[in-house]
Amino acid sequence: MNHDLPVLYSFRRCPYAMRARLAIRHANIKVELREIELRSKPAQMLEASPKGTVPVLVLGDGTVIDESLDIMLWALQQNDPGKWLQVNDFEALIQTNDSSFKYNLDRYKYAERYPEHPAGFYRQQGELFLAELESRLMRTQYLCGSYFSIADAAIAPFIRQFAAVDERVFQTLPYPALKRWLAAFLTLPLFDAVMSRYAAWKPGSSSVAFGYDAV
Structure with missing residues (x-):
């Protein structure tokens, strides 16, 4: 795993995290996905975003994006093959x-x-x-x-x-x-792709690459 990849803290069933994963997957951007447990949030996530809600995206340069719509816009502004942003209102x-x-x-x-x-x-x-x-x-x-x-x-x-x-x-x-x-x-297929189940991430556990396969 490339440790310069953005890190996405996520929770499978959270609709805010779901929308962020949809945009990242659509944009074909590779991130390290860290599935969390809501009752046991990792210290690394809380350090990056003390408000303690998902999704949280930590970029390679340390920049933190912790609003789901901002994560969507970040992804789509880099790559938007389906022209998701080219609509009005x-x-x-x-x-x-x-x-x-x-x-x-x-x-x-x-x-x-x-x-x-x-x-x-x-x-x-x-x-x-x-x-x-x-x-x-x-x-x-x-x-x-x-x-x-x-x-x-x-x-x-x-x-x-x-x-x-x-x-x-x-x-x-x-x-x-x-x-x-x-x-x-x-x-x-895009929805199915972002709803895969992953074990909860813990420091030292194997990394999960997400979003790099085109759908």
């Missing part, structure tokens, strides 16, 4: 996903922690965003046009998480275009 859409939708998603998923309202209330609040996505997907195949872009990669992991809270209920919701879009995302 993705910033506002991702901002809505990361703010109000994520707020309600967390409360829907962990409703027992937020007893002020029942889970259904938070689901309905989240559906405001689903309805916006449905409207877009009724007009175009993907969120920002005719091809998969940064918006789809950044948002799909969170819609996947929303659907998984109660899959039976999700299937009853009136968003057929969104359901088709999500199902297509889940069958992408």
